[in-house]
Every structure is written in structure tokens, then in C-alpha cells.
Amino acid sequence: MLHFLANISCSGMERLLKKCQIRNQLIRECMAECLGVYVLILFGCGSVAQVVTTEDKKGQYLSINLGFALGVTFGVFVSRGVSGAHLNPAVSLSLCVLGRHSWVKLPFYIFFQVLGAFLAAATVALQYYDAIQAYSGGDLTVTGPTATAGIFSTYPADYLSVWGGIVDQVIGTAALLLCVLALGDHRNSSIPHYLQPVLVGAAVLVIGISMGSNSGYALNPARDFGPRLFTYIAGWGADVFKAGSSWWWVPIVAPCVGALLGTLIYELMVEVHHPSEQSQSQASCPEDRSDKVGVELEGVEADREKPT
């Protein structure tokens, strides 16, 4: 009976879609990472575009914080069942260093994360084309009173030195990883998987609220470089790489350092000291590791690694 109903609901459309099924695990993961970062940047940069082009009339700094926070939440919801929702090369790198993600996959993940951010920046530029033209008078600039490059990637505040910027990005990304690892550590606070995207979004929100003013809390090489590349191509020109004393490399390098630092702090202050209990006692390297890895981590890796 149920089978019968199911067949009915199986429309022509559904059957058509089914023909497009891809079974290669890596391609699926790359598409999911790409779509996840796409959603993150679409909402994040979109909220900046709204605030900038309406001159704070239809939004404020807090709405930008909310835009990126909920962008992360929905980016994770869109991709985590498939790729584990890293959405950030610095996170992928940390996981590789910890031995929780495959080094071989790393370049693929990074490429598709940057690609997703690039495509999202293009979409935001398309959606806000009229608004950007009206606001900037058609002149796409990186600095000055009607600068619009800041919609897409981050630029440092005037007062910020390069070292200050590096410190800012290292601390910010370390704080992010600290929160994300705590949320995923099932021997500290075992949080249901469906709440983790929301709480990771909350972590991004509070970082934006408390660490956003120095240089725009990129915390993520893909989030910054993809849209920067888009602005370089789309008419803002080479200034996007020159502005802020060639700021562009800081949100690429510093988040990687910060991610590793944050990982180290959480591991050394909390996680490695958890007593190995009953079920964990036979192996010094716990087998239920995969349960623990949480949101940004490769949660379902073990299953995926198995031949299908």
C-alpha cells in the first residue's frame, strides 16, 4: 500500500532528476562544499550590500553580523550531511593536521570552497547591480566615500597596522575553532547534530559582535579570496589587492595560523584530559572518535570511506 502511494508520488520530474545522480563521493562532497560556501557568502555579502547601498537605512552593523551568522547556519545545513560542512580552508587544514580529514582531499575542498565564494559574490553583484550603480554613481572603487569593494571582501580599518591585523585574524579564528571544537566534543557537551549548525552560527555572530571592527572578521581564506578575485575581474581592478598595504594575504594566512592555535588550546586545556571511560578503555585512541567530530568535522567520513 505504502509502496503503491510512493510510486504515485514519484512524478516524471522526480524520475528525470534521478537520472542525474552522481555516485562519486568526492564530487558530491565538492559540490556540497561549493553550495555551502555559496549560501554563506550569498547571505553574508548580501547583508553588507544592503547596508552599504541603503546607507544604513535598511540595516546596520548588527544585521551584517546576523547575515554572516545565519549564512553559516544555512551553509552548514545545506552541506553537512554530504561533506561535513567545513566551509573554510582553515578548518579543513586543522582537521588534516589533527588526522581527522584526508590530506588528499584538501586541495579539492579548498578549490570548491573558493569557487562557491566566487559564484556567490557574482550573484550578489547581479542582485545589487542597480543598487551599486545608483550608490556609487557607476564608479566601482575600493576606497573613498562611495567605495563598494568592501561589500565583497574585507579591508582593514585605517588605524590598523599589518601586525595588528594578523593578531586580530589569529585571535578571531582561534576563538572560532575553540567554540566549534567545544560544540563537537561529545564528552564535554553532547549537542544534538541538528543544533550544531545553529550554534556555530551563534559563534560567528558573537565573533562579529566582539571582533568585527578591526578588519571585518574574515576568519576564512575562501570567504575573503573568492569574492576578492571576483571584484578584481568584475571592474574594481588591481586596487583590491593593493588596498590596506596589500591586506589581501592576511585573511588567507592568519586564519590558518589561528585555526591551528585554537585547536591546540582546546585540545590542551580540555579535550585530551577527558578520562577514557568504559567503552573507550580498550583503545587509547578512542574508536567513537567519529561521533565526536561534530559540525565542521568529518562526522560521516567513516561511512563514506567504506566501499558502497
Place this chain on the structure above:
Amino acid sequence: MLHFLANISCSGMERLLKKCQIRNQLIRECMAECLGVYVLILFGCGSVAQVVTTEDKKGQYLSINLGFALGVTFGVFVSRGVSGAHLNPAVSLSLCVLGRHSWVKLPFYIFFQVLGAFLAAATVALQYYDAIQAYSGGDLTVTGPTATAGIFSTYPADYLSVWGGIVDQVIGTAALLLCVLALGDHRNSSIPHYLQPVLVGAAVLVIGISMGSNSGYALNPARDFGPRLFTYIAGWGADVFKAGSSWWWVPIVAPCVGALLGTLIYELMVEVHHPSEQSQSQASCPEDRSDKVGVELEGVEADREKPT
């Protein structure tokens, strides 16, 4: 004993209400859709009315975003157990195309969605009658410094071209469907049913924050057309259809295109590639489809279709 207590608590009032029970499934669904959209517009347009008539003193753009977001959340809570809480003709249409909702019911759903929006607009006008009179000086206008038609339906920003408006609505509605489908895809992120209304509200919030400034993120033909019809009848006149270069048809047509586009993107990037696992292996068209359909989808359709 429990039975005894239950009888006691069964007051005369309760017995009276019981006599009004309607058993026809379609009527019940239509009433639920109507009430759901009513709640959505009551809170959504109410928050615009509050911001407009107090000149931003008792609210701001963010509170309008929150008003529509929580309006959606409670609209879904009010109706989803009965009708599946589409609350949006573009969503109903997408589900029909995907074969997850009956084409026969489509016109009924749309009519009652528009009716709910119309009635809610009338309620907002009633509740804010004194405020609108005081703010507008009794002159109900669509454009100008004390325009009040924007309380009820959407109008484009001055700079927006018609094509820009269409692109805006298509992207916005595609983003909405992308999020809603991800939330309902139990093989990606299986979210308890009681959290889905909250998360769909969060999706509407972030879309309002990141895509609201161009043309007011209608994303929903019923949300826009019902209140527009009300303003046409209630004294704002034919201008509501002429303003913005006859903008009125864009939030009817473009969301339908956007909903289909968003559905396609999510299906082709993520959903169709999920491996068919254990219980799903016997049928290429999974039988537990109905489990998956989630918030805006016809979750309990299968049960309802069964003879009672």
C-alpha cells in the same frame, strides 16, 4: 480513572465546539492555509505599520525582518499539522511540479492563501486605523512622503529597473527554497519537525536582512497580491497597481520562477545524489519520501489521502 477525569474536564463549551467539527480534508486544509497566511501577514505587515506610523521610533528595518520571520514561524506552527504549511503559492506550485502535492488542490490552496493575506491586511488596517489617519493626515497615498500603501504590499526602490526587480525576486525565492528543502531533507540534516518552523523563520529573517532593500522581499504571490487587493478596495485606489511601472505582477510571477530554480539547484547539487541506502534499496523511488518533505511540504499527505 483517567477516563473519569477526562469527562469532567469536558465542559459544555468543549462539547459545543465539538459540534462544529468539519471532517472534509480539503476544507480543513484550506482553513489552515488561510489561518497560517493570516498570521504571517498580521505580524509581518503589522510590524511595517508600526515602523511606518511611528517614523522609526518604535521599530526599525530589523524589526520588520523579525516581524515577517516570526510571522512565518507562527504561521507554520498554526497550520502545518493540517495542511503542511505551504503558505505560499510558489511553494505549492514547486511541490506540484515535483509530484509531491496534488495539482487538483493547487487552485484551492492558492485561493485561500490569498484570502488569508487579504483578511490579515484588513485586520492590520483596522488595528492601525487611528495611527494611519494620524500619520497620513487622512490621505491614503501610494507614493510621496506619507505614503502608507507600502505597509501592505511591496514596491520597488526608485533605482530598480523591472529586470532588476525580476532578478531580485527570482534570486530571493530561489534562496528561500534552497534553505527550506535543505531543512526538510532528512538524509542531509534530519531536523526534528518542531524546530523546522523556527528555522524556516530564520531563513526568512536572513533573506530579509540580505535581500530586502531592492524591493521588499515579497517572495510570495499571496503575501503581495492579497494585501494589494485590499489596498485597492480600501481607499488607496488604482495607484497600487500602477506604481513602480506596474510593479504588481513581478512579485506574482518571479517568485514562481525562483521557487522552481531553487528547487532545481538543491535537487541537482545535493538531494538526488544521496546514496539509496538499506531501507531505500528495494525501490528506486524511496517510499519514505513523505518523511522527508518537511516544513513547507505535504508531510502528512499520505495519511490524509487514506480513507478515514
Place this chain on the structure above:
Amino acid sequence: MLHFLANISCSGMERLLKKCQIRNQLIRECMAECLGVYVLILFGCGSVAQVVTTEDKKGQYLSINLGFALGVTFGVFVSRGVSGAHLNPAVSLSLCVLGRHSWVKLPFYIFFQVLGAFLAAATVALQYYDAIQAYSGGDLTVTGPTATAGIFSTYPADYLSVWGGIVDQVIGTAALLLCVLALGDHRNSSIPHYLQPVLVGAAVLVIGISMGSNSGYALNPARDFGPRLFTYIAGWGADVFKAGSSWWWVPIVAPCVGALLGTLIYELMVEVHHPSEQSQSQASCPEDRSDKVGVELEGVEADREKPT
């Protein structure tokens, strides 16, 4: 072993407290209602006091909305296990009419709800004593540029007619009951009990955002009358009853009408039409009624009614 540990942790303090145990169910319920409304008003009116006395520098209208919303959430958390967390005479009345609460208890509930609101207003006045003195120059007024009576109870906007105010309060309270009944209707959207206080708070938030500007969304006779009585006694004088064309009786009468209206709408549009299913089929008046009553309802009444 566990028993032994428990005895150790049972300190002298704990044993002392245990001696104060009251076993009378009605007294316990009244204390819980009193404390629940106390928490609601402490946070709600406190947030108004903060916004008024800092002249919007440390808060804004949205923070008042959040103050009352979270006030309701924690008021419910504090009391619902004991009294069912009505926290509102209009809610208690509706439940009596529906036969879900005892008419005999009604006057006790109402008295302690008003008492809790009165005590909370006194606490806010104590905590903000210096601030109110500094802001008002020591002159406690109900109207005028440094009026402070509005910290405690509601007053209508200048433009609002009495009929407009009645309509406003009826619609607002009806919307509240509509949401609360939907959240508690387990055959529509069965929400875990621990989320209901949060979602009822969200309902109060959205009502404040969309229906707050006309007359301050009292929606609750105790919330308005208790603090008004306090201001009458504490130095604001008889003006608190005269202001706004003797506004004071509207937030007492209209919410009761609105609560009944909202109840009727939800019952007639959704709840009475739920099909009586399997376990419910033997009795036309469902026995698991008590499961359904949810947040503001007498959830655990049945147990409490039983002799202990």
C-alpha cells in the same frame, strides 16, 4: 552507595530549607504564579526603565520587546511545573471557560498574579530609584517630557481613540492566544514542553514588534493593573487612573475579550476539526487532553488534583 553520597550532599542548609516545605497545592500554585509574574514584570518593566532613564542610549524599542519576551520565557520557566504558568488573568479566564481550569481557583490565581506584578514594579522602582530621580528631577509625572509612569504600566498613544485602543488590545490578545493554543496543540505541532516557554516568549516578541506602538501591548490585566496600583501609591498619584481618558480599564477588560476571541478562532479554524484517531476513538472527549494543554495551560492539573 548513591544513597550515601546523597546524604553527604544534604547540607545543614538543605535540611533547614526542607523544614519550610508547604504541601498545600493551591498555596504552591499561587506562589508560583506570583513569582512567575514577578519575573515577567521585573525584566519587562526593567527594560522600559533602562530605555526611558537613559534616553534610548542603553536600549531602544526592540530591547523593550526583548525584555518582555524573555520576561515571559523565564516567568514560564519559573512557574510552569507548579501552576501551569498562566501568568495572565485573561489566559486563566479562557481556560476556565474552556473547562480546562477550575473556576474556584480563578480568583486566587488573579490575586497572586496582580500581587506579583505589584511587587515587581516596586522592585524596579527601587533598583531605578536614583535613575528615575536623576531623569525626572525628582518629579514623578504621568505625562509630559520627563514622564516616568510609562515605565510601569501602559498608556495609549496621543492619536488613539478609546475604541481604537479596545480594538488594539482585543486583536493583540487574540493573536497571543492563537499562538499559544497552536504551540500547545499536540495534534497540530507537538512541541517538547521545554521549548514552549521559549516559543511563547517569541510570540510576545513578535506581538510587541507588530502591535506595540498603539498602546504598549499590555495583553494582560495583571501586567498592567499591578504596576499601575504601585505607581498610584508610590507618588505618581491619581493621574495614573485619569490619563489617556481613563485608559486604565481598557487593558483589563479588552484582553479578556481578546483571549476568548483568539481561543474561539483557533478552536473553530483548526483544533476541533482534528480527526479523533486510534487511541482517541473510544471517547469523543479525548482522555489525553491533559497532554495537549501546553504552556499556559494546566498541563499537570490532573496529577495535582489527585490526593497526595
Place this chain on the structure above:
Amino acid sequence: MLHFLANISCSGMERLLKKCQIRNQLIRECMAECLGVYVLILFGCGSVAQVVTTEDKKGQYLSINLGFALGVTFGVFVSRGVSGAHLNPAVSLSLCVLGRHSWVKLPFYIFFQVLGAFLAAATVALQYYDAIQAYSGGDLTVTGPTATAGIFSTYPADYLSVWGGIVDQVIGTAALLLCVLALGDHRNSSIPHYLQPVLVGAAVLVIGISMGSNSGYALNPARDFGPRLFTYIAGWGADVFKAGSSWWWVPIVAPCVGALLGTLIYELMVEVHHPSEQSQSQASCPEDRSDKVGVELEGVEADREKPT
């Protein structure tokens, strides 16, 4: 098979980290308290730094409220599985008085709570070094137009008397404990452990919204004294102890009084009157006490007390 996979995922890094494992329970708890308060202050004071140094352009009072609220939430997530997440000497003291925490551990907890706050203040000063220099012109002052000491610890409003400040802190901390104890009282509202950090954060949010303007809602001796000590050493000088008529001791003493008062109120109004039911009937001092203690309480103490 799973064992095999686990070994593979056990990288060199992971094995290296494992060597640093500390088994001493007290050291682990102290590290967790230290890190928890660190996170709380990093986000909390960071959000103040952002608002102050950008002169409200990238934040507002509400974002400070959110910063401390989410700071508490993530501080609890980071530490509660290990130490029970007191994060506040006043909370630790209350638990000792109630007999739910060991008096012997109290000085250790307090020291590491203060240390965490001190280190976080140093981190905020490092991250905002350029911003503070630019804002203050290099002159670190406690009062005056470009005062920056308020980024780190609390100072009273001009109008506030010392007694007013004491009353403010006593009421605020009592309200905090009232909420925290209600959230942890499993016979009132049994909330899943993973939601408690979020709801404790919400309690801090609403207290900041409704009780923040008089003296900055310290509510926590460690939160205030640690950063004050840092500012004393780092260049703000002895003024940090002299300002506000030697305000510094109030947020140390008053929260302890308030915490005890709030505990008493909740115990006497609600908790002690819960009927001892089935499983609790054999012992007047309930054995499942440890289940109940909730967020800020020593939840897993019993297990930890046991020899490993």
C-alpha cells in the same frame, strides 16, 4: 573494522596530544573554569571594545548585551562537562552554602576564574591595541570623554549612589540565580542539558537589557576584578580602584549577597515545596539531587568524586 579505521584516524598529532593528558580532577576543573571565564570575557569585553572604539558605529548597547550573553553561552559549553561551568565566584559560593559544592575547592575555583578573566582582558587589549591607541590618542584614562577603562570592568553611572549600586548588583545577581536555578530544577521544567547554556545566556541577555544601565551588570566578582587588575597593571593606573567613589568592591561583595538571596527566594517559593514523589519517597534528601543541579551546578560531581 571500525577499530581499524579508528587507528588510521589516530594521527601523529593526536598521539602527541594524548601524551599531555592530565588525570588530576582538580587541575582539569580549574583549567576548564579558567578557559570558560576566558571565553566569557573575551567575547563580552571584546564587544564593549568594539562599541567604544568605533563610537557606536559597529555596535550598540544591544550588541554588548549579546556579547556577554553569548560569551556566557560559549563559556558554559567550553567547560561544563568538566567543571560544571560555575564561571562566577558568587555562583560557586552559593553552591557551597547549599552543600552542592565542596568548600575545599572554592578558593581554587575562584583563583582560576579570576585568572581567566585577567588573561581574557589582556587578549582584548592586545587585539584592540591599535584601536584603543587611535581612539584614546594613546592616553589610557578611566574617566573623561575618551575613557577606555570601561571596556574592561564596570563603573557606576554618575547619578548612582553607593547604596543604589549595591541594591542594583544584589537585585541583578538574585535575578540571575533565580533563572539559573529554575532552568536546573528538573521537577519544575526539565530542560535538556544541551539547551541550558543557551538559556543561561538568554538570562544574562535579559538582565543586561533590563538591569544594565545603572552600573553595567557585573553580577560576577571574577568578571569585574580580573580585568580591573589587568587595567591597573597595564597602564590605566590606580584610578581604576578610585573611580566611582572606590566602586571596585561593590561588584565583588554585592553579587555574593545577591546570589544567596536569589537562591533563597527560589528555594522558598518553589523548589522545597515540590512533592517528594515515587522514587524520591524513600529518602527525604533526594538521591537524584545530582540530576537536578543543572548548568552552573556541579552536575557530574558525584562521578568525579569517585576514585577513578
